Amino acid sequence: MKFTVLATSLDPESRSAWLCELAAAELLDLGHEVTFLDLRTSALPAFDNDQCYAHPQTQRYHQAIREADGVFLGVPVYNWGVGSGAKALVELTGSTDEERGLHGAWFDQPVTFLVSGGLDHGWLSHASFAAGLMFDFKCVINPHFVYATSAHWAAPAQPGEWLQARLSRTVERAVDLSARLVGRPYRSVWDV
Secondary structure, eight states: OEEEEEEOOOOTTOHHHHHHHHHHHHHHHTTOEEEEEETTTSOOOOOOSSGGGGSHHHHHHHHHHHTOSEEEEEEEEETTEEOHHHHHHHHHHHOOBGGGTBOOTTTTOEEEEEEEOSSGGGTTTTHHHHHHHHHHHOOEEOSOOEEEOGGGEEETTEEOHHHHHHHHHHHHHHHHHHHHHTTOSOOOOOOO
């Protein structure tokens, strides 16, 4: 199957990007095709609902999301919500504009979250963002996700035992979910 892994933090030492790299490596080890995109190295333009759609990176991200059998979304948590990179990404790739031939890339995608936060009790900080994907784009949100703080890492980019087990289980269940949804005979559109 084809998976797209999206690292949305701009932090040079991003722990959510480490999660994305580890998930991508596990997917490759399982024999899947992986497109890995990182906002730190493949920057997106500001969302202006006009010229931003012609930007080559916007088209690259849109295609990678639209053509995937499943999406892994790596996000940092700031102030009890996902970082601004994730929101900008959805604004750019979720738009539908018939004049430009755009249809939201996120519709019906199985989405698995890889979340990095500062506090243990912030583990559901991505929930409102996930609900937006579910209600707007009919994304199937994987209830198995990773939420990790700095305490879960043995060293930079090296997960501790608990985190490695959690990540492996999350990847396994994301693959299972995507496999069950491949070949659905419908494609959702905007309801409102």
